[in-house]
Amino acid sequence: MADAPVAWVFVIRLDNVTKSFPTSTRPALDQVNVDIDKGEFAFLVGSSGSGKSTFLRLLLKEEIPTSGKVHVAGKDLSRLSRWKVPALRRSIGCVFQDFRLLPNKTVFQNVAFALEVIGKPRHIVDAVVPEVLELVGLDGKGKRLPNELSGGEQQRVAVARAFVNRPMILIADEPTGNLDPNTSVGIMKLLDRINRTGTTVVMATHDAAIVNSMRRRVVELEDGKVIRDQARGVYGFAG
Amino acid sequence: MRAQFVLSEIGIGLRRNLTMTIAVVVTVAISLALFGSGLLIRKQVETMKDFWYDKVEVSVYLCGQASQEPSCAGQPVTQEQRDQLLADLRATPQVEEVFYESQEEAFVHFREQFQDSPDLVENVTAEALPESFRVKLRDPTQFEVVAGAFQGRPGVEEVQDQKALLEGFFNVLNKMQLLALIIAGVQVMAALLLISNTIRVAAYSRRRETGIMRLVGASNLYIQLPFLLEGVLAGLVGAGFAAGALVALKKFLIDDQLKPTFAFTAFVGWEDVLAILPWLFLTGALLAGLSSFVTLRRHLRV
Numbered sequence: 001m002a003d004a005p006v007a008w009v010f011v012i013r014l015d016n017v018t019k020s021f022p023t024s025t026r027p028a029l030d031q032v033n034v035d036i037d038k039g040e041f042a043f044l045v046g047s048s049g050s051g052k053s054t055f056l057r058l059l060l061k062e063e064i065p066t067s068g069k070v071h072v073a074g075k076d077l078s079r080l081s082r083w084k085v086p087a088l089r090r091s092i093g094c095v096f097q098d099f100r101l102l103p104n105k106t107v108f109q110n111v112a113f114a115l116e117v118i119g120k121p122r123h124i125v126d127a128v129v130p131e132v133l134e135l136v137g138l139d140g141k142g143k144r145l146p147n148e149l150s151g152g153e154q155q156r157v158a159v160a161r162a163f164v165n166r167p168m169i170l171i172a173d174e175p176t177g178n179l180d181p182n183t184s185v186g187i188m189k190l191l192d193r194i195n196r197t198g199t200t201v202v203m204a205t206h207d208a209a210i211v212n213s214m215r216r217r218v219v220e221l222e223d224g225k226v227i228r229d230q231a232r233g234v235y236g237f238a239g
Numbered sequence: 240m241r242a243q244f245v246l247s248e249i250g251i252g253l254r255r256n257l258t259m260t261i262a263v264v265v266t267v268a269i270s271l272a273l274f275g276s277g278l279l280i281r282k283q284v285e286t287m288k289d290f291w292y293d294k295v296e297v298s299v300y301l302c303g304q305a306s307q308e309p310s311c312a313g314q315p316v317t318q319e320q321r322d323q324l325l326a327d328l329r330a331t332p333q334v335e336e337v338f339y340e341s342q343e344e345a346f347v348h349f350r351e352q353f354q355d356s357p358d359l360v361e362n363v364t365a366e367a368l369p370e371s372f373r374v375k376l377r378d379p380t381q382f383e384v385v386a387g388a389f390q391g392r393p394g395v396e397e398v399q400d401q402k403a404l405l406e407g408f409f410n411v412l413n414k415m416q417l418l419a420l421i422i423a424g425v426q427v428m429a430a431l432l433l434i435s436n437t438i439r440v441a442a443y444s445r446r447r448e449t450g451i452m453r454l455v456g457a458s459n460l461y462i463q464l465p466f467l468l469e470g471v472l473a474g475l476v477g478a479g480f481a482a483g484a485l486v487a488l489k490k491f492l493i494d495d496q497l498k499p500t501f502a503f504t505a506f507v508g509w510e511d512v513l514a515i516l517p518w519l520f521l522t523g524a525l526l527a528g529l530s531s532f533v534t535l536r537r538h539l540r541v
Binding site: 060083086087088089090091092093094100102113114116117118119121122161162165 | 241244447448450451452453454455456457458459461462
């Protein structure tokens, strides 16, 4: 693509993006312009329904913008053919509030699943999975089932699964939403460590304490519009 | 693509959905067994046509003492009429060969044919049987031409086509074939709907897995292949049962029952049955594969 070198400065670029759903009169996202640098850690804050989830879904091409352009890793997603969408998703790891682990698979198998379904051979899976389990602080717990773990540990498994393929971008949609404050701090430290390996992290959250303590970039959405974009921000306007 | 992974997914899917899988196998088996029977009946008709059309003749019966037909004028055929008819038959281009059968020869044949019924033979004399020309046609379907030319000629009592007797039988067989194919068609529809529903249930019960697969960037093929192969496997197992049913039909009905009872005619051979079997498997796999594919496109969007 001709614009690749320019776009590569920003690993994520939303260019005047509007997303309307046919069932709603107000657009979920309204002329949003956001650039996120390679290696950046960005919080996406705003009340429920402000458009955070739609923002994240656009990056995965689970939604297509009504107008405007979304670039991920230098690629214009509107020009990305359907069969190349899986390749896009392999470069983006995802973590959710509800963990989304497979209950009948062990910790090891849950993480291995992400590699198996993209066709990675056994010996790579066997080598890489213990490594990433150690990184998230779950070494020795590979044989446990998800329901034998605490919420924080389950979220660590989810982070391990999202990160095991070493994606360029990690998307986290309220990853601490189901966790108590102490456990949340642990998850945030983990995401911070992953960010320091050069992975761009975009995290949607409601958690003011976390945002305030991290002092990272904050993009605030309200009714689908960006109302604030601060390099080292806090949750509210207080700072 | 990791075969072991795909295979274990198929195993999980089939087990989780066992009752539906059994329903699919049974419907596919019934529809394909009927489909195969339809093909076998058609083959049987062809076999019998090959066997009989070589042997069937057109019989031109000549007037006898008691003939009532107007063309006989109440008299037996004369030598002059007989010679004229023979010459004309030989001159007809559709006719391959003509044999003359006298009343005595007819009586000998009659006695042979009904040797199991002595009472009947006792009561019949040579005079009661008509003399005839036995006409062999180049093409057994050209009967009308010969019948049209000779029916009602002086000295001819009746022109009879042996093929007509067979046609009645073939009609029955053809209707059986049609019936088998119609029922097979209805069953195929039921099988298609069942397969579609089974795949839908399977896709729903594994939405968690497929959701994660999509998220981590598994390709369409990788997500859909286990479901597709599940359908195809069920289709093939169904075809296997249908093949078994067809082999049983050949062995126990045709070979053990019909063949000894109706020894005078030919029946489909094992090579005909074996020729049908691959079609059953192909149809089973295609049927299941296509309906799975269509269902997946609708219910497992990536």
